[in-house]
Amino acid sequence: MTRQTRRPHGNAKYHLEKCRCLACRKAVRDYENNRYRAMAYGRWQPFVDAEPVRSHVRALGEFGIGWMRVARLAGVSTGAVCKLLYGDRRRNLPPTRRVRPETARKILAVQPTLDNLSDRTPIDGTGTRRRLQALVAAGWTQAELSRRMGMNRANFSRIFVGNLIEVGTAKAVSALYDQLWHIDPVTAGVPEHRAAAARLIAVSNRWAPVGAWDDDQIDDPDAWPDWTGWCGTPRGRRAHYRTRTPVCPPCRQAATQQTAA
Numbered sequence: 001m002t003r004q005t006r007r008p009h010g011n012a013k014y015h016l017e018k019c020r021c022l023a024c025r026k027a028v029r030d031y032e033n034n035r036y037r038a039m040a041y042g043r044w045q046p047f048v049d050a051e052p053v054r055s056h057v058r059a060l061g062e063f064g065i066g067w068m069r070v071a072r073l074a075g076v077s078t079g080a081v082c083k084l085l086y087g088d089r090r091r092n093l094p095p096t097r098r099v100r101p102e103t104a105r106k107i108l109a110v111q112p113t114l115d116n117l118s119d120r121t122p123i124d125g126t127g128t129r130r131r132l133q134a135l136v137a138a139g140w141t142q143a144e145l146s147r148r149m150g151m152n153r154a155n156f157s158r159i160f161v162g163n164l165i166e167v168g169t170a171k172a173v174s175a176l177y178d179q180l181w182h183i184d185p186v187t188a189g190v191p192e193h194r195a196a197a198a199r200l201i202a203v204s205n206r207w208a209p210v211g212a213w214d215d216d217q218i219d220d221p222d223a224w225p226d227w228t229g230w231c232g233t234p235r236g237r238r239a240h241y242r243t244r245t246p247v248c249p250p251c252r253q254a255a256t257q258q259t260a261a
């Protein structure tokens with residue numbers, strides 16, 4: 001797949017494709033401000049302005065989450081969300097101007113998490129690739145991983161080279177990772193020599209092992225793996241020499257800064 005889809009720049013592109021351009025960053029700030037203000041407001045008013053709630057539903061639409069799905073996820077009637085967006089056409093009423101805080105709270109609570117997105121939605125594949133690479137570094141062969149995912153090898157290999165993947169793939173890899181990261185592949189039936197070959201592939205590609213990633217960083221394209229436990233600090237470079245791993249860019253930078261100081 002290509003680097004970016006034709007999805008317009010904005011909140012959804014920021015989160016799904018990790019675009020960091022000015023337009024996307026501004027859209028994220030606007031979105032967060034809108035949601036935060038709407039939630040704070042709802043705490044003490046009998047009725048709240050419907051506009052921020054409406055724009056939240058539209059923001060979810062940019063992620064491919066349609067308003068009927070929003071209603072279902074929020075546990076609000078589809079009629080209420082329909083009136084919020086389009087008004088009551090039969091009675092010729094304009095879109096709702098005020099909503100109950102309870103309704104607003106439920107709708108604002110719906111977030112574009114992986115679980116709420118459609119499986120076909122294209123997203124950035126950085127975290128998914130890192131999870132698979134870490135499993136290979138542990139000795140899981142790509143043949144075994146693709147077999148467990150029920151994927152043919154060609155489609156499986158594409159995850160490693162493409163920038164974008166589908167949400168369904170991200171979820172499947174995430175589940176596989178949670179299942180396998182703490183299991184020794186050889187005891188699980190991967191032949192010893194194949195596991196060794198997989199580890200070598202990871203070393204030659206500098207694929208980081210499971211232990212180098214924090215769960216809250218693995219999906220962030222700007223994050224670096226912590227190979228040594230000291231990466232990015234002045235002690236990092238020595239730690240690389242000790243563990244015989246190539247010095248990583250954050251450690252090289254930390255060392256340069258120390259020399260300059």
Ligand SMILES: [Zn+2]
Pocket residue numbers: 009010013014019020021022023024025
């Ligand atoms: Zn952008």
Ligand SMILES: [Zn+2]
Pocket residue numbers: 227228230231232236237240247248249250251
């Ligand atoms: Zn390092």
